[in-house]
Amino acid sequence: MSTYTPLSYNGEGYGWSDLDELASRLEALVARPPESIAENASRKRLLEAMKRAIPELETPAEAAQRVPYSPFEIMGAKIAYDLDLFNILNRSENPQSTSALAQITGAEKELLTRLLKFLASMSMIDEVGVGLWGPSRLTGIFTVPTIAAGIAHHTDNLGTGILALPGYLRRHNYRSPSNITDTAFTDANPSAPHIFEWMGKNTENLRTFMLWMGAHRLRDKEWLDVFPFHDVVCNGFETGNTPVFVDVGGGIGHQCKAVLARYPELKGRVFLEDETETLKGALPVPGMETVAMDFFKTQPIRGARVYYLRSILHDWSDSPSRIILSIIRSVMGQESIILIDDHVVAELKAHKTVMQMDMTMLLALGAEERTERRWRQLVESVGLFIDQIYCYDEQGGDSIIVVKRKKGLSE
């Protein structure tokens, strides 16, 4: 059992005066942050260091304030989302009084005061003066519809499952689930056999999930920044009227849209495939054709250059994943490839970004994020092989895994 030892700053380590200086510099940074926050290696390094510093520097009392209260952050964000506070404050030209906000939102003033103070204490809004509120940086971020949808998804869709996971694992003697119909989510939401059917029956929940799909993997780089799409797909493939890009389980078409926008030279047909209910919300994208399908039963487009699977196989344990891949394999032509756009978990010191995704898969779908070794096992078990892996985000392990058919195997 480990006991708490207060940090000692003697010897060669930092002294208290060094920490004071570091704190002053950070305070100055907070007071005058860079004008625009964009991809920058130094910024990312500093942020990572600050996050890692917290569990190293806090006392037990501070840790007790942080970890047990961590669900309160999303709870507060969801209340603000429901009251539309982020949008209201972000579009107001002047700070708003509590009375004005009570009138706009319909919330009782006394209660609203407490909620606003709570939100300000977490930097989600700015407490400009006593009873006076304005937007903070986070307020603006939470007005982005896809990011706001993430707040709704993790409360309305996943919230009960998140809280149910410890009990679920205890009751299952800490064995990996392998079935989407037997998860912490289904324990907490027995009204449907699994989460996708549950969301299919709840239009608003499906809408927030689909919106969130447009942001949950927002990274500094997109897959198309790293994968040589032009060389591999636009060049040298007999196109004309042939299918060139098939987004299998592509949701509402974010990636078809991105491909068509970035590669106007792309010849051939682009297909968005998903379930009928999901396709009802498909984005209007010129050049994108929609095909309703069930990827466990069929692959209606034969001989396409690319079968693209983004965030699909991580939703499923090996057995259903093998069905999805085998069906695609059976319609692949000589030049077809599968692009799996998913996470590859580092064997050592995987980042929180990918590990919290792994826990999401565990609790909601009885599935997992895979290491490279696990990906190879999976694809090789159905007569395919991994040709190359292009990682485009280290923390998330986001990668394009290029998969081809093993030669000489019959269909």
Ligand SMILES: C[S@@+](CC[C@H](N)C(=O)[O-])C[C@H]1O[C@@H](n2cnc3c(N)ncnc32)[C@H](O)[C@@H]1O
């Ligand atoms: C995690 S989402 C990924 C969506 C999209 N690829 C993206 O990255 O934004 C999983 C998708 O699989 C679809 N899906 C689930 N079961 C399916 C099935 N049996 N056949 C076809 N699509 C399915 C869902 O509707 C959803 O759009």
